[in-house]
Amino acid sequence: MDSYQRIVKECFWDLQITSVDIHEILSGNDTGKKKLLFEKILHNSTRLFKDISLFSREDMEMICKDLKIPQFNNAFIARRKNMVDVYFFNKQLTVDELRWPT
Secondary structure, X not given: OOHHHHHHHHHOOOOOOOHHHHHHHHXXXXXXXXXXXXXXXXXXXXXHHHHHOOOOXXXXXXXXXXXXXXXXXXXXXXXXXXXXXXXXXXXXXXXXXXXXXX
16 A cells, blocks of 8 residues: 555545645645644654654644644544654754653
8 A cells, every 4th residue: 555545545545635635735836734734644644754754844844843743632642743743854853751861
């Protein structure tokens, strides 16, 4: 199964989105659709880093900077967003459970 099909299955089970739609969103200029795709991946993907890396660095930076952590599932989403920030932007890790013991 290619990445786009897996993303559709894991992240868009509640919407009518196809693999072609994912490709068009990633290569297009619609910021709103890119934010929705990013958030769906952040919330649901089993291969978070692989799927987030489909975005251009510029899109990732813009979306991460503006991302609001929802009240629902707050700790889970905040943890995953911090993992993305650390992995892609070399920011500080704030999740204590993921730090190496010293």
